[in-house]
Amino acid sequence: MNKSVYNQEWIYNLHVIKQAKLWMKHGLIQPDQFTAIKNLYKTPLFHPNRAIRILLFIATLIATSGMIGIVMLMFSGVGEMAIAIICMLSGAAAFWIMEHAFINKNHYKSGVTEGIAYMACGLVIVGVAMLGDFDVIIMIQVTCLLVFSIATFRYLDLMLTLAFMVTLSWMIFYHTYEAGGIFRSIIPFVFILIFSASYFLLQQINKHADLNLWSDNLLILEVCCLVLIYAAGNYLVVRELSVSMMDLLIEPGEDIPFAFLFYFFTIAIPVAYLWAGIQRKDTVLLRVGLVTLAFSVFTFKYYYSFGHPEITLILSGIISILVAVLLMRYLKDSRKGFTSKNLVTSAWANLNVEAFIISQTMGGNQPEKVEAKEMGGGGRMGGGGASTSF
Amino acid sequence: MTRSTPRQMAEKKLITEDEFKKIELITSGKIVSVFYELRILLYMGVMLFASGAGILIYQNIGELGHLASILLLAVIMLGCFGYAIKHGHDYKNDQVESPNAYFDYVLLLGCLLFVSIQGYMQVQYDAFTQSMLWNTLITAIFYFYIAYRYDHIGVLSLAITALATFWGLKISSKKWYNGDFFDQADLHITAMVFATLLAGIVFSLDKKSIKKHFTFTYKNFCFLLFFIGALTGIFIDSIYDLLFVSLIYVGCIFAWQQAQQKKSFLFLVYAFTAAYIATTYLLGKYLFNSEPVLWYYYFLISCGGIIYGIIQYKRLFKR
Numbered sequence: 001m002n003k004s005v006y007n008q009e010w011i012y013n014l015h016v017i018k019q020a021k022l023w024m025k026h027g028l029i030q031p032d033q034f035t036a037i038k039n040l041y042k043t044p045l046f047h048p049n050r051a052i053r054i055l056l057f058i059a060t061l062i063a064t065s066g067m068i069g070i071v072m073l074m075f076s077g078v079g080e081m082a083i084a085i086i087c088m089l090s091g092a093a094a095f096w097i098m099e100h101a102f103i104n105k106n107h108y109k110s111g112v113t114e115g116i117a118y119m120a121c122g123l124v125i126v127g128v129a130m131l132g133d134f135d136v137i138i139m140i141q142v143t144c145l146l147v148f149s150i151a152t153f154r155y156l157d158l159m160l161t162l163a164f165m166v167t168l169s170w171m172i173f174y175h176t177y178e179a180g181g182i183f184r185s186i187i188p189f190v191f192i193l194i195f196s197a198s199y200f201l202l203q204q205i206n207k208h209a210d211l212n213l214w215s216d217n218l219l220i221l222e223v224c225c226l227v228l229i230y231a232a233g234n235y236l237v238v239r240e241l242s243v244s245m246m247d248l249l250i251e252p253g254e255d256i257p258f259a260f261l262f263y264f265f266t267i268a269i270p271v272a273y274l275w276a277g278i279q280r281k282d283t284v285l286l287r288v289g290l291v292t293l294a295f296s297v298f299t300f301k302y303y304y305s306f307g308h309p310e311i312t313l314i315l316s317g318i319i320s321i322l323v324a325v326l327l328m329r330y331l332k333d334s335r336k337g338f339t340s341k342n343l344v345t346s347a348w349a350n351l352n353v354e355a356f357i358i359s360q361t362m363g364g365n366q367p368e369k370v371e372a373k374e375m376g377g378g379g380r381m382g383g384g385g386a387s388t389s390f
Numbered sequence: 391m392t393r394s395t396p397r398q399m400a401e402k403k404l405i406t407e408d409e410f411k412k413i414e415l416i417t418s419g420k421i422v423s424v425f426y427e428l429r430i431l432l433y434m435g436v437m438l439f440a441s442g443a444g445i446l447i448y449q450n451i452g453e454l455g456h457l458a459s460i461l462l463l464a465v466i467m468l469g470c471f472g473y474a475i476k477h478g479h480d481y482k483n484d485q486v487e488s489p490n491a492y493f494d495y496v497l498l499l500g501c502l503l504f505v506s507i508q509g510y511m512q513v514q515y516d517a518f519t520q521s522m523l524w525n526t527l528i529t530a531i532f533y534f535y536i537a538y539r540y541d542h543i544g545v546l547s548l549a550i551t552a553l554a555t556f557w558g559l560k561i562s563s564k565k566w567y568n569g570d571f572f573d574q575a576d577l578h579i580t581a582m583v584f585a586t587l588l589a590g591i592v593f594s595l596d597k598k599s600i601k602k603h604f605t606f607t608y609k610n611f612c613f614l615l616f617f618i619g620a621l622t623g624i625f626i627d628s629i630y631d632l633l634f635v636s637l638i639y640v641g642c643i644f645a646w647q648q649a650q651q652k653k654s655f656l657f658l659v660y661a662f663t664a665a666y667i668a669t670t671y672l673l674g675k676y677l678f679n680s681e682p683v684l685w686y687y688y689f690l691i692s693c694g695g696i697i698y699g700i701i702q703y704k705r706l707f708k709r
Contacts, residue, residue, distance in 0.1 A: 016395055019395075019417075023413060028409060028412055028413055029405055029409055029413075033404060033405060033409075036404055037399065037404050040402070040404065046701070046704065048700075048704065048707060048708075049655060049707075049708075051654075051655035051656045051658060051659050052655055052658075052700065052707045054659055055655075055658065055659050055662055055696075055700070056697060056700060058659075058662075058663070059662075059693040059696045059697050059700075060693070060697060062689050062692075062693040063689060063690050063692075063693035063694045063697065065689060066685075066686045066687065066688070066689030066690030066691075066693070067686075067690050069685070069686035069689070070686045070687065070690065073683060073686065112697055112701075281419055281422045283422060283424075283427075286424070286427065287427065290427065290431070309442075309445065310442045310443075310445035310446040310449065311442070311446075312442070313438050313439070313441055313442025313445065314438070314439055314442035314443060314446065315442075316435075316438050316442075317434075317435045317436065317437070317438030317439025317440070317442055318435070318439060319435070320431050320432070320434050320435030320438060321432060321435035321436065321439065321495075322435075323431060323435075324428050324429075324431040324432035324435060325432070325492065327424070327428055327431075328428050328432075328491055328492075331424065331428075334421055337419075337420055337421055337422055338421075338422050338423075338424055339421055339422070339423050339424070339425075340423075340424060340425060340428050340491070341423060341425060342423060342425035342426075
């Protein structure tokens with residue numbers, strides 16, 4: 001299944017080369033092995049380094065702006081409706097140019113492709129919005145959603161994926177808000193429900209090996225879901241949004257409706273993320289869990305401050321340092337599949353790798369389990385990566 | 391990259407069975423490294439603690455409990471440096487690995503506390519402008535010593551910032567006495583001179599192979615300061631704009647050289663941005679004044695040309 005504009009094999013090869021380069025840097029394989037891998041997994045894709053990509057991106061934005069300026073000058077004074085149509089047409093033309101002049105010439109996220117893609121999305125959306133005089137919100141939302149999802153699907157772009165998620169949550173919020181009455185007060189629960197469901201759906205999709213081309217996009221979606229679930233349950237977010245958007249008046253001594261529930265969510269969601277992250281060895285959950293936990297601390301400090309920010313800072317600093325040091329010590333020899341060692345940097349060089357592997361697989365913590373997984377690794381080849389279920 | 395790739399590589403004899411076992415452990419997620427997570431947590435802890443200490447010092451100056459807390463902070467600071475002296479490796483001109491995972495953070499905490507305490511002493515005991523100037527210099531020298539002695543790039547950035555501050559203060563201190571501290575009309579020239587001098591020193595240090603891995607940090611500062619200074623100059627001293635524009639072009643030549651020799655293209659992005667703004671300014675001032683339509687064509691053609699050039703000569707931009 002490949003509906004993106006790219007040749008799946010080339011992208012796969014590009015990723016393999018990137019990974020192998022990392023392995024070489026960290027002493028896992030030798031330079032001549034890397035060269036052999038590079039020769040076998042050939043890719044003609046033009047995917048320059050980050051600095052050049054930024055340069056190309058800036059240049060593309062300026063150049064396309066110039067182009068749009070010229071087009072608009074040609075058609076100045078033709079009336080708003082015509083301008084709207086021209087916007088949409090030039091958006092479509094930009095997509096066409098990007099695919100034929102760049103992607104067909106093997107550009108892959110080269111900076112030029114991103115630049116044109118963002119411009120094209122913007123043009124189409126502005127064009128449609130102009131048709132409705134910027135008043136028909138639902139039309140703008142649906143267009144955004146369609147444009148972003150199709151563009152994400154075809155061009156694998158991460159920013160467009162993020163834009164898609166932002167549009168989606170804007171839409172959900174807007175329509176439950178507009179529905180009024182009871183719907184306004186259940187907005188947080190609507191968010192939690194929808195994005196929890198999406199998260200579990202994503203987990204299922206992630207196991208599907210064919211979708212490897214979009215694995216980074218799925219990662220962005222996953223992080224967005226987790227963050228949105230947390231934000232919808234966070235006391236500070238709910239309270240401040242209630243006050244500013246729904247004209248909720250909170251007298252001293254009063255609290256928002258369901259306050260206890262949101263207090264509970266504020267604590268429970270980060271803890272649940274961390275717990276699940278540790279259980280499933282899921283770094284995404286772990287990272288989001290850490291960040292949301294920090295925000296939860298901030299939430300409580302925001303409403304229950306004893307007026308000494310410097311003491312709070314010092315205390316939270318001490319706690320962070322202590323936790324980090326203790327965990328570093330605890331995970332010095334890897335435990336339960338976690339390690340505080342840097343597996344992919346120079347740390348490998350000073351590390352006795354053999355001993356490390358041996359402690360892992362033989363004399364280590366869970367020999368039987370590891371053996372079972374090792375065998376599963378063989379079966380996985382045909383099975384398309386059903387990994388955690390073993 | 392799929393989960394089965396390492397196994398396929400092993401089957402194709404690209405990697406040996408041993409290597410496969412190591413790689414497989416990582417790619418399959420059997421071992422998860424939380425190296426960066428813990429580092430970030432530690433770093434945040436140090437930052438939070440140091441900024442809390444900084445605020446603590448400036449509040450309630452003169453109270454008794456306050457003095458005690460400053461003494462405590464000073465003890466912690468001395469403890470940090472004591473730890474560094476005890477555990478630090480010997481000085482070498484090459485890169486020196488830190489002795490353990492905590493070393494860099496202990497050193498950073500010590501340095502951050504140093505500047506807080508020093509700032510307190512200054513506010514508390516003499517508020518003269520001249521001493522502030524020299525205090526900044528002392529901080530810079532101390533930081534440079536620490537950075538070189540214990541091989542710490544983070545402290546090096548602090549040192550460069552402190553030195554740049556010293557220069558900025560020194561040049562503008564005359565105006566400070568006269569009461570118009572905010573009239574720093576020549577600060578951009580200071581920045582450019584400072585950047586050029588520093589770049590010269592770093593170039594010779596690099597030649598002598600003294601801490602070669604510091605060079606990038608220095609150059610990053612130098613290029614940024616130089617280009618920002620020159621761009622500011624174009625707009626502030628517009629009588630001499632041609633001079634500043636040609637200086638930017640000279641900077642671009644250096645950036646191009648760096649990109650070709652060291653394969654570090656970040657400076658090329660700075661150079662491109664600065665040169666493009668400068669050129670556009672010149673054209674706007676001397677050529678396009680009468681014909682605004684030309685702008686659109688200019689943007690399209692110039693940037694289109696840049697894109698075309700990079701794609702045509704892509705081997706020049708490869709690492």
